Amino acid sequence: MAVIIALAGNPNSGKTTLFNALTGSRRHVGNWPGVTVERRSGALEMDGRELEVVDLPGTYSLSARSEDERIAASYLAEAQVDLIINVLDASNLERNLYLTTQLLELGKPVVFVLNMMDDAKRRGIQLDIPALETLLGGPVIPTIGNREEGVDLLKAELLRVLDGTEPKVRNFLAETAGHGPMDYGHDIEGEVAKLVTHIKRDENLAESIKPRWLSLQLLEGSPEAIKLVGGSHARESIMAQLETSRAFLHGHLGEDAATLLAEFRYGFLHGLIQEVAKLPDTPEVSHTTKLDRLLTHRFLGIPLFLAVMVAIYTLSFVLGKYPQDWIDRGFKALSALLSAKLPAGELTSLLTDGIIPGVSAVMVFLPVIMILMGCISFLEDTGYMARAAFIMDRAMHLMGLHGKSFIPLLMGSGCNVPAIQAARTIESKQDRLITILVTPLISCSARLQVYIVIAGTFFKPFGAALAVIGMHFLGFGLAMLMGRILRSALFSGPSAPFVMELPPYRMPVLKATIIHMWDKAQVFLTRAGTTIFAGATLIWFLSRYPGIANAGWSQEYQQQRIAVLALQIPQEQKDTQLKDLGLARESRIVNNSLAAKLGKIVEPVMRPILDPDHKRTEAWKDVIALTAGFVAKEIVVSTMAVIHQASEESKPGEKLSPLQVSLRDHTGLTPLTALAFMIFTLIYTPCLGTVAMIRREAGSWGWAGFSVGYGLGLGWLLAWGTVVIGRMMGFA
């Protein structure tokens, strides 16, 4: 079995950077506490030895309560971890060493890495490394992770420690009669010893975890430790002793045990720092402080932040539009070429109406995702993201969200898919989940296309503009409301504390940004892409069968085409007629498809919204359009064009397109039901891409299903409310 080496350290200390340097893999790094949220491992081969290096989420201590931190803490205590690399930020040593005091208590060999030596030097901090090695009882390797400096030394050191040939490794536990480098003083050590005696009565328990470590964890009130003891036959005596010890310590030292332990650790570190670190007498004002004077300025902070957001938005959605259009046009051209060259039939339709649009639905997101993620990764690496959260936290907190939720919400108005991916930067799981679940309510550019067609048909220009803007406000307002509701409904406990480190500004490494863009693209293509593709194909199937396989219809269509081709009329007219024929055929297929059947079944449910007077004969057609819109909301429009057999392109000189005329004159929709339709389109379900992304980011189909479900429910309620209230106010 391979030797396992785990990387432990505070958030943002450079663990992932070192992991990448050690294993040659390309995990995402960022100047932002909490970037790594799950554990990852990579292989390292040295001297013919197989080593497995594990990158963990950053943690400030092993008693931490947040989920990511618990992943790290419980993994580090596991028996299979042979060696720990403790990554320390040399420019912020005291707080970083707090975790170290606990790591040493685990009783495993530890190699210490003093990372960010460049930062420490810049701040004029001088460190006495040999003294630190003596005090910590292990080798200390200075590194500059992002430049891979010191990594070779670290590798050599790892080998020495694993071979047992490193004299710097001190066995504290043996030397100090059981306790590690930390001595918690007479009172606490006395109680720890008593707990240890009780724990040792259960040999299995004492075997699975170091009794001293478990005692300390129990005193700190770690839920995990209590759970562990719960499975032991000695649990009653242990818990009784714990009660007594806690009461004793509180009465004797005036504080609860957790506080006392933390105070002892920081007390110890304070002394240690005096011995090993020399701080500059007059610390000069760092460039971070100077930059922050501007970037988090009372009046300038918000405008600057908004300017940065506008810049990202423009770059992603305006610039990204060009490659997006090229891809879109490329696929359209391909599909046109194929349908011209291949004989009409099921297979061709599968290609041109199923697979190609499916693949293109995936591919068109790619440029935007890459640009947006590149920008965000760049900002993360500089350290600005933490400031953005600092600036926006107040406003977002009122909505039940987190300072970092602002970015996904704003980006969502371009496209929800990358926006949900952008929620990654929120480290608290609750906040992230809520952000993911409310982001689909933000109206995206695809829905805009639907509003424009519908509002343009049923409202006067001014009213139409108002309705379109209103949709965006409604979406944002709903996101706020749902944020609050979800927060109180799903997470009844207190919200995660917002104690966030503001790391110093750093110059990002371009390579890291590019790698990150590429990684995101890959994740998207492989994970979300497959779902989108499968969904698009399914919708194609629903909307084409059984009509597409009807040989009689195909024959009829071919005969009609031949008849038109034989006519003695100008080519232009011929083309128009052929186009009309094609549309008629498609319309026939779709209007008799499984989706249409479904539409007719579902129509009664939608009746209060789309057909309150029960006068429309074709309300079920709207249901088909909405079903197809699940693939991507802009498809609502093109599907309507097919269903109603009316082109969505207006003829030159006419204000309304044939589709709009048909919608107005033949479908029986009224301005009020049209508005309800728009509201329903805004909310009813996230599109397929978004659902795939929610599934991927929230980690379960459950949440993806929930977002579809609550969207449908909420959309229906609001659209219905609009109709009811509108009618009471006398609108039709």
Add this chain to the structure above:
Amino acid sequence: MTQNQQNGIHPDDISEVQLLSQLLPGMTATVVQLQAKGAIRQRLLEMGFTRGATLKVEKLAPMGDPMELVLKGYHLSLRRDEGACILVQPAAQPLG
């Protein structure tokens, strides 16, 4: 302006124990007691809010919340709600 605020504090007030959330930007203080419970308490402890630790209020966010603190040489942001769980003793002179 900071200077005025500093001068505006009456010497008697300085020795009074206050809530961290009541401190003004530029003020320094030492931690007297944590009144938070559970996960927040644990987090504050491990971040260095132990009795006797000195901290400085660097600034408030543009909307007045959260606040930026300097503690043990690093910067962190803390919501005022959380700051209200920390009793501090303001110092007479700002650090540095």
